[in-house]
Amino acid sequence: MSAxxxxxxxxxxxxxxxxxxxxxxxxxxxxxxxxxEEMNGLIDEMSKGEFETISKTEMFDKIAEMIEEQKLSLSNALLLLKHMGYFKVLKGSCKCGFDGSSLKKIFEKIILEENNKKGGKNEKLWANICGCYVLLSCKPSPGFFCICKPFLLNAASVKEESEEVLKEVEMALLALSCTGFWQNFEKDLNLNEIKDIIKYHQIHRNLTPLAHQSAWKYMICRLNFENSLEGIMVNELHFAKEAAKELEELSKSVDWKRKDDKKEKETKEVLVIERWFGAIYDYFFSCTLRNEELAKLIASLVQMIRASRDNHKDICNGCLDSLRCAAENRNVEIDDLLKGGAVDAVLEEISQQSLNYWTYCCPEFFLKLSKRLQEEKKDEMEETKRKELKRKIYDKIEEEGFDDYIIGLEHFLFVEHFSLYYPGEKWERDFILL
Known part of the structure; x- marks a missing residue:
């Protein structure tokens, strides 16, 4: 070893x-x-804060300078940049200097030049350049993304199952999942490709957990903009069942007893679980179809709340937030929340929490249920069912002795805290009495 x-x-x-x-x-x-390769290994060991220390505009400018002066080959630069982009997205970092760098302009120039070629493209190199551009950008140009998307979809659709190909597929799907709502103002013509990728995985289980989650995220971001998409997700692809299965599989790889409050050091499995919560929340927020598989997904969230409560509070809070959203959506059956154990789990959480932001999710969960159950039903059978559900929920609360406690939490959170943001607003203190 040298000095x-x-x-x-x-x-x-x-x-x-x-x-x-x-x-x-x-x-x-x-x-x-x-x-x-050594640098990429170091990136894997970094916290999000440490990564944000290195991913400054100056570093990307230096890489651009080395490429232009032929001191760093483009292929080697891509090895580093792909890994940086992968880490940035997986860790949820929003502080990256790529957008303001000369390297971004070089990438855009390469993308335009390659796109204008009539033939002879190096598909693998092209997919890597497009992947780097999308992964590293916080605000990529919609025009450039439109150029990159077909090549990323081609890379994501490869069926070979070698380790190298699986990594390339994962990278391409992760890049596609970053697009969020950029293209939602126009019809997405590529949803069939994503649907086929998910359906093939359901038969052959060929995707990594991160790649599978990324494919769903790409699709679910477009749920509000594609009228037919929810029917495909519910009846063909079975989102709720698949999400529940993924959470259960990922949970087997998590050390739930490990006492470590440093979120930045979490394992890849934990990070993928946390990414699932975004997709699940968006689905609960947007779903309009009756889905008999939701009780299974709710049960998986409940199981994860109980496993994560002591040592993985971010996961526990993500589950609670998703259940709160489900309680608000009138298209999520209250009976499914009961069958899945959501009411019991939220009551258990209330008994253990101190007053903080996430405590708010728990009484609000019941507030949302209360508002829904206070609505009289015109149909006599529906009205009978509503009253039965009200009684079941209140009996659980009363049985556990939480009726006065929940009202106290609601008073603290809504009257003392939220009155600062909503002056003059009157809050009902006895909402939980249904």
Whole structure:
């Protein structure tokens, strides 16, 4: 080991990364590749804050300069940039200097030049460039995304199951999942491709958990803009059943007893679980069809609340937020919330929490149910069912002795706290009495 390498060993993780980065320009291509593999390993060990320390505009400008001066090959640069983009999205980092850098302009130039070629494109290189561009951008141009999307879809549709291909598929789907609502103002003509990717996975189980979740996220972001999409998700792809199955499988790989409050150090499985909550919340928020599989999904969230309550509060809170959203949506049957155990789980959580933001989710869960159950039904059978559900829920609350406690929480949260934001608004203190 050289004296310089010994010095790197003694530095903190950010220092080690920057030291290796400074050495890239003076290496041949093979040495560069070796150092980049070390740098990618260091990125995997970083917290989100440490990553945001290195992903400054100055670093991307330096990479652009090295590419233009032929001190760093484009293929080696992509090895590093793909990994940085992957980490940025997986960790949910919003602080990345790529958008303001000269490297972004270089990528856009390459994308335009390659797109204008009549033929002879290197599909793998092209998909990597497009993937890097989308993953690293916080605000990518919709025009450039439209160019990139077909190539990312092609890369995501490869059926070969080698480790290298699975990683490329995962990267392409992760990039597609980043697009959020950018293209929702116009009809998405590529939903059939995503649907086929999900259906193929349901038969062959060929995708990684992150790739599978990313495919669903791409689709679910368009739920409010494609009238036929929910029918496909419910009747053909069975979103609720698939999401429940994924949560159960991922939970087997989580050490629920590990006491570690540092979210940045969470395992990949935990990060994928947290990404599922965004898709599940959006589905509960938007769904309009009766879905008999929702009780199973709710039961999976309840199981995860109980597993994560002590040592993984972010997961527990994500589950509670999803259940709160489900309680508000009139198209989610209250009976499914009861069958799935949501009422019991929220009551259990109330008994354990101190007053904080997430305590608000619990009484609001019952507030939403209360408002729905106070609505009289014109149909006599529906009215009978409504009264029966009211009694079941109140009996659970009374049996556990939480009626006065919930009213106290509601008074604190809504009267004392939210009156600051809604002056003059009158809040009902006895909402839980249904």
């Amino acid at each position: 310089g390498d010994e010095g790197i060993q003694e530095m903190n993780i950010v220092g080690k990364f920057l030291k290796l980065f400074d050495k890239l320009g003076g290496c041949n291509e093979n040495e560069q590749k070796q150092k980049i």
